[in-house]
Amino acid sequence: MQNTSIKLAATKGIFWSAVDKFAVQFGQFIASIILARILVPEDFGLIGMLTIFIALSQTFIESGLNIGLIQRQDRKEVDFSTLFVFNLAVSSFFYLLLFLSAPFIASFFEQPQLTNLARMLSLSLLINAFAIVQRTKLTIAVDFKSIAKSNVIGMLSGGVCGVLAAINGYEVWSLVVQILIGSFASSVSLWFFSNWVPSIAFSRKSFKSLFGYGSKLLAAGLYAQILNNVYTICLGKFYSTVSLGYYTRAKSFADIAAGTITSILQQATFPILAIVQHDKEKLVSIYSRMIRMSAFVIIPPMTLIALLAKPIVVIVLTEKWISLIPLLQWIVFSRVFLPMSAINLNLLNAIGRSDLFLKVDLSKLPFTVLAMIITIPLGVKAIVIGHVVTSALFFVFNAYLPGKLYGYGAIRQIKDTLPFIVATIGMSILVYSMIYFIENLVLQLFLGAILGPITYLFICWLLKLEELKEVWQLFLKLKKR
Numbered sequence: 001m002q003n004t005s006i007k008l009a010a011t012k013g014i015f016w017s018a019v020d021k022f023a024v025q026f027g028q029f030i031a032s033i034i035l036a037r038i039l040v041p042e043d044f045g046l047i048g049m050l051t052i053f054i055a056l057s058q059t060f061i062e063s064g065l066n067i068g069l070i071q072r073q074d075r076k077e078v079d080f081s082t083l084f085v086f087n088l089a090v091s092s093f094f095y096l097l098l099f100l101s102a103p104f105i106a107s108f109f110e111q112p113q114l115t116n117l118a119r120m121l122s123l124s125l126l127i128n129a130f131a132i133v134q135r136t137k138l139t140i141a142v143d144f145k146s147i148a149k150s151n152v153i154g155m156l157s158g159g160v161c162g163v164l165a166a167i168n169g170y171e172v173w174s175l176v177v178q179i180l181i182g183s184f185a186s187s188v189s190l191w192f193f194s195n196w197v198p199s200i201a202f203s204r205k206s207f208k209s210l211f212g213y214g215s216k217l218l219a220a221g222l223y224a225q226i227l228n229n230v231y232t233i234c235l236g237k238f239y240s241t242v243s244l245g246y247y248t249r250a251k252s253f254a255d256i257a258a259g260t261i262t263s264i265l266q267q268a269t270f271p272i273l274a275i276v277q278h279d280k281e282k283l284v285s286i287y288s289r290m291i292r293m294s295a296f297v298i299i300p301p302m303t304l305i306a307l308l309a310k311p312i313v314v315i316v317l318t319e320k321w322i323s324l325i326p327l328l329q330w331i332v333f334s335r336v337f338l339p340m341s342a343i344n345l346n347l348l349n350a351i352g353r354s355d356l357f358l359k360v361d362l363s364k365l366p367f368t369v370l371a372m373i374i375t376i377p378l379g380v381k382a383i384v385i386g387h388v389v390t391s392a393l394f395f396v397f398n399a400y401l402p403g404k405l406y407g408y409g410a411i412r413q414i415k416d417t418l419p420f421i422v423a424t425i426g427m428s429i430l431v432y433s434m435i436y437f438i439e440n441l442v443l444q445l446f447l448g449a450i451l452g453p454i455t456y457l458f459i460c461w462l463l464k465l466e467e468l469k470e471v472w473q474l475f476l477k478l479k480k481r
Contacts, residue, residue, distance in 0.1 A: 023148065023151075023152050023155070024151045024152060024154075024155045025256050025259075027152070027155040027156060027159055028155055028159065028256075029256055030159070031155075031158075031159035031162060031163055031178065032252065033316055033317065034163050034166070035162060035163060035166050035174065035175065035178075036249065036317050036321065037317065037318055038163075038166040038167065038174075039166060039171065039172070039174070039175075040245075040320070041241075041242045041245030041246055041249070041320075041321070042172075042241045042242055042245055043171055043172040043175060043245070044175070044244075044245040044248050044249055045236070045240075045241035045242060045243070045244035045245035045248065046111060046113060046114065046117060046172050046241060047117070047121075047172065047175050047176075047248075048232050048235075048236065048244050048245065048247070048248035049105075049109050049111065049114060049232065049233075049236040049241075049244065050105070050114065050117060050118050050121055051229055051232055051248075052225065052226070052229035052230070052232060052233055053098060053105065053118065053122075054098075054121060054122065054124065054125065055225045055229060056222060056225050056226070056229075057091075057094035057095075057097075057098065057122070057125050058125060058128065059218065059222050059225050060090055060094060060218070060222070061087055061090045061091045061094065061125060061128075061129055061132070075140070076206070077199075078201055078203045078206050079203070079206045079210065080133050080136070080137065080196070080198070081198050081199045081200070081201040081202070081203075082201065082202050082203045082206040082207050082210070083132070083133050083136070083210065084132075084133045084198040085198075085200060085201070085202045086202070086207065087129040087130075087132050087133070088129055088130070090129075091125045091126050091128075091129035092126065094122070094125055095122050095123065095125050095126050098118055098119070098122040098125075099118075099119050099122065101118075102114065102115045102116075102118035102119050102122075103115050105118055106118070108237070109236050109237060111241070113172070117172065117173075117176060120173075120176050120180070121176050121179060121180070123180055124179055124180055124183045127180070127183040127184050127187050128183055128187060130187050130191075131186070131187035131190040131191060133196065133198065134190040134191055134193075134194035134196055135147060135190055135194075137194050137196055138190070138193065138194055143193075146190075146193035146194070147190075147193075149189065149193060150186050150189035150190045150192075150193055151186055153185050153186060153189045154182040154183065154184075154185045154186025154187075154189070155182060155186075156185075157181050157182055157184075157185035157186075158177075158178045158179065158180075158181045158182020158183070158185065159178060159182070161177050161178060161181040162174050162175060162177050162178025162179075162181070162182075163178075165177040165178075224361060230368075230372065231247070231372070231376075231383055231387075232244065232247070232248070234372070234376050235247055235380065235383070238376070239380065243380050246321070246323050246324050246327055246380065247327060247380055247383075247384075249317075249321065249324055250324055250327035250328045250331050250384070251331060253305070253312075253324075253328055253332075254302070254305070254328065254331045254332045254334070254335045255335065258298055258302060258332075258335030258336070258338045258339065259335070259338070283347075283406070284406050284407075284408060287343065287347055287402070287406070287408065288408055288416070290343050291340055291343055291408075291413050291416060291417075292416050292417070292420075292466075292467055293467055293470075294339035294340050294343060295339075295340065295416070295417035295420045295421075296420050296460075296465070296467040296468070296471075298335075298336060298338075298339050299336055299417070299420050299421060299424050300420070300423070300424045300427060300452070300453070300456045302332045302333060302335055302336050303332075303333075303424050303427070303428055304427070304431065304448065304449075304452045304453075305328065305332045306328070306329045306330075306332050306333065307428060307431050307432060307435065307448065307452075308431070308435075308444065308445055308448045308449070308452075309325045309326075309328045309329045310325050310441065310444075311441040311442070311444045311445035311448070312328075312445060313325050313328065314441055315441055315442060315445055326381055327380060327381060327384050330381065330384040330385055330387070330388060331384045331387060331388075333388050334384070334387035334388040334390075334391040335391070336391075337391045337392055337394070337395040338391070340395060340398075340399075340413060340417075341391075341394060341395045341398040341399075344395075344398040344399045344401075344402050345360065345361075345398055347402050347406075348360070348401060348402070356401050360397055360398060360400070360401060363397055364390075364394050364397060367390055367393060367394075368390060371386040371389065371390050372386075374386065395410065396410045399413055419460075419463050419465055420460075420465070420467075422459070422463070423456050423459035423460050423463065423465075424456060426455060426456070426459045427452050427453075427455040427456040427459070430451060430452075430455050431448050431451060431452050431455075434447055434448065434451065435448065
């Protein structure tokens with residue numbers, strides 16, 4: 001692939017991936033606001049208790065094999081069919097496992113409702129498994145436009161049905177309806193857009209080859225899911241369902257921006273990095289630009305959310321969620337490091353070093369355990385502060401091997417983000433001053449949402465940051481098209 005075509009593919013990929021993620025996140029955000037105003041924190045807490053079981057099962061189902069297919073250059077049709085058969089078999093196994101273990105999950109959390117909730121929610125595993133290969137083929141083709149369409153269809157279908165269920169008094173079950181309907185609509189549309197019909201063929205040779213690569217990602221994925229959700233289990237076990245509801249909502253709000261940016265960069269850059277994996281100069285060029293771009297787009301919104309947390313929560317979710325404010329203010333800063341950490345790990349996958357990916361993740365275990373021991377007895381707020389500390393530390397871990405391999409480690413990455421930090425500080429001073437002198441929450445939110453981004457972009461312009469120019473040029477090109 002020539003330089004021009006690589007650049008064009010990357011640009012189109014990032015654009016449609018951005019359309020996908022922002023449209024889906026915006027739609028889900030609107031739906032979550034409506035649901036949060038109708039439902040109570042306990043409802044979100046109940047679903048939060050089941051998150052780790054669904055997430056771990058989904059990780060087993062994918063097993064990193066789909067990533068292995070994207071990374072591989074000599075793919076055959078039997079590879080896709082092998083993955084399809086494997087996904088169906090494993091998803092069926094985990095659905096049955098969760099169905100049978102649902103009473104034990106309910107007993108562990110002392111919440112009888114979880115038995116039926118777990119049995120219904122786990123149907124999403126079967127639904128999603130049917131479309132993993134279709135999504136993989138579209139990713140390989142860098143056809144993020146079709147992926148975006150399917151995700152938006154799923155978001156709209158699930159959101160509308162979930163809200164209607166909540167309005168009609170289905171309480172926590174409306175959240176289950178939202179997830180299941182959304183998964184089904186997305187999977188059906190992926191089959192339509194991919195135009196790929198599987199053959200029931202399974203190759204042991206193909207599976208062995210894919211699993212050799214994917215097994216490391218499976219182990220890393222399981223480990224990451226446990227780390228991401230272990231606090232949810234502890235909160236559900238040792239604290240009230242209400243506390244868990246506040247925690248899951250704070251995490252969800254923070255992930256709207258950080259999670260969206262991370263997903264865009266991971267989805268759009270991975271196939272491009274895999275293509276140029278043997279060209280060190282091109283690889284480092286794309287890699288470093290993505291680090292700077294992620295800092296440019298993630299640091300200011302996370303800071304702005306922290307500054308405007310009170311008006312956001314009170315106006316958008318109502319005062320029954322007011323205990324969410326301090327949690328949200330802290331957790332957004334733990335998400336500042338998420339996109340850059342993801343890019344560093346994504347690089348290791350793109351060059352076929354999933355073994356190093358696993359080693360980096362495993363090195364974090366002692367620090368995670370230590371943070372849990374210290375913070376869990378101190379309360380939910382202490383847990384979130386622990387997230388901030390460990391996220392900063394893990395960014396350094398994630399950047400170590402890419403730095404050793406390509407000379408672009410944590411120190412250089414932090415230096416590249418300093419201009420964006422300076423611009424964010426300037427924005428923060430203005431917004432904080434405005435909040436200090438204005439008591440009306442609606443006015444705080446309105447002025448902060450306008451003055452914050454304008455101030456940040458103006459300072460970036462004064463500093464003559466290349467990323468601002470690149471975003472503007474990309475916008476003009478897309479506008480012409």
